Amino acid sequence: MTQDFFPLSPSLWAATAVPAPETHPLQGDAKADVVIVGAGFCGLSTALHLAERGVRVTVLEAREIGFGGSGRNGGQVIPGLKFDPSELRALLGEEKGQALVDFAGGTADAVFDLIDKHQMDVPRVRRGWIQGSHTPEALKMAERRVRDWGREGVATQLLDRSEAARLLGTEKYLGGWVDPRGGGVQPLSYVRGIAKAALKAGVTIHTDSPVRAMSPITGGWKVETASGATVSAERVVLCTNGYTDGLWPQLSKSIINANSFQVATGPLPETIRKSILPEGHVSSDARNLLLYYRIDHEGRLIMGGRGTFREPSVDEPGNWSHLEHAVVKLFPALAGTPFAYRWCGHVAITRDYLPHLHEPAPGLLIDIGCQGRGVGLQTRMGQAIAQYIVGGDARALPVALSKIKPFPLYGLRRLYISAVIGWYRMTDGGV
C-alpha cells in the first residue's frame, strides 16, 4: 500500500510550479511493451528514453506526477555520489569504479541537457554547488574532494573561511569547496517537464492508479491497479524508491525511507536576498545530518534537513522548528521572518549508500536508493535503464544487477535510526 503522505498542495512546489499535464486513472485492460510503476524522475526519464527508441510505454502512478521525492525535493542538482572517485575505485575495482565515477560525474549535465533539449519551462540556475565545512575534519574532507574531482578534470575550488563567508552569506563555516557542475531547478516543474516530453514522445501516463499486484503471464507480466484495471506488458520497471510499498517482497526492507524536512520563507527583500548565496550557488554542508539551502527563482530561502521518522502533522509547526532556528543561526538577518511553507518527503537510503538495480525475475527491473541526491542521478539512471532494456547489455547500467538484501533487524529501524541521529546531533555540533 502506498502510504498517505502530504498531498503536494501544501508544499512550496505546487504554488510555484508550471501546471501538470492532464492525466487520468487507468481503466479497463490495456497493453504495452513496458509498464513503469512510479512517475518520478526515474520512471519518467526511463519512459521518455524508451519512447524515443520506439518502445510503447505505460507509466502508472499511485497519486500525481512528481508526488514522491521528485516533486518535493530541495531542487539542488549535485553531481557525484556520497563516495568520491578514489573511494569508488577502491570499493568496486578500477574498471567498475571508474564507470560509476563517469556516470555519477555526468548526472548534473543530464538534467540541464534534458531541459534544454525539450525546451522545458523550468526555473533553473547553474552557478555551482558549495559544500560548507563546519569543522577542521570537514575542511580536510573538502581538500580531499577538491583534489579527487580535480584529477577527474573538474574545475573544483577550495574556499577559505572568508571566501566561504562571502559566497554563502554566513560566517558559520571554516571554509568549503565549490563543484562548478552543480545548480538548482524548480523540481516539480522539472518532473512535470519530463512528463510532458514523455507524453509528446508517445508515452501513456495514468495517475491515481496505485499498482496493487503484479503477476507473471506468458511472455511478460500483468499489472493490476487498485480499481481492477490492468496492463499487460513484456517488462515491468519499478521506480518507487523512497515510496516503495509491499508490491515486491522484501524490497521496502532493503531501504530506510527516512524523512527529509524543508521550510521556505516568502520572497525576501532585495537587500537580504543579495546577501545570501549572492552569486547564485546552491549549498549543502558536510554534517552527517546535513543542512541544505538555496534561494529560489522568486527569492525565497529554502532550507532542508533532518526530521522526525514518523509522519509529522502540518498543524504542528514545532516539527520544523529546528530548521527554522538553523536558518536564523546561519543568517541572523532573517530573525523574525515568517516561514511560508513547511513540508517533507521520503529519501531512500541503502545499506551501502549506493544506488541499487535488481532483476529478481525475468522481465522485472527494479531501481531503488538515491540517498537524497536523486535529481541528477535518477534522470541519468532512466537513460541507462532505457538503454539496457532496448540493447540487453547490462554493461549499460552504472551499477551491477544485485540481489535484494533487506536490512537486518528491519523492525527495529526506528530505534536504530533515532540512536544514530542522537549521536550525529552530538558530534555534528550546533549550527
Ligand SMILES: Cc1cc2nc3c(=O)[nH]c(=O)nc-3n(C[C@H](O)[C@H](O)[C@H](O)COP(=O)(O)OP(=O)(O)OC[C@H]3O[C@@H](n4cnc5c(N)ncnc54)[C@H](O)[C@@H]3O)c2cc1C
Ligand atoms: C524533502 C526532500 C528533499 C530532497 N532534496 C534533494 C535535492 O535537493 N537534490 C537531490 O538531488 N535530491 C533530493 N532529494 C532526493 C530526490 O528527490 C529523490 O532521490 C528523487 O526524487 C527520487 O526520484 P524517483 O523517481 O526515484 O522516486 P520518486 O520521485 O519518489 O517517485 C516514486 C513514485 O512512485 C509512486 N509509487 C509508489 N508505489 C506505487 C505503486 N504501488 N503504484 C504506483 N505508484 C507508486 C509514488 O507515488 C511516487 O510518485 C530530496 C528528497 C526529499 C524527500
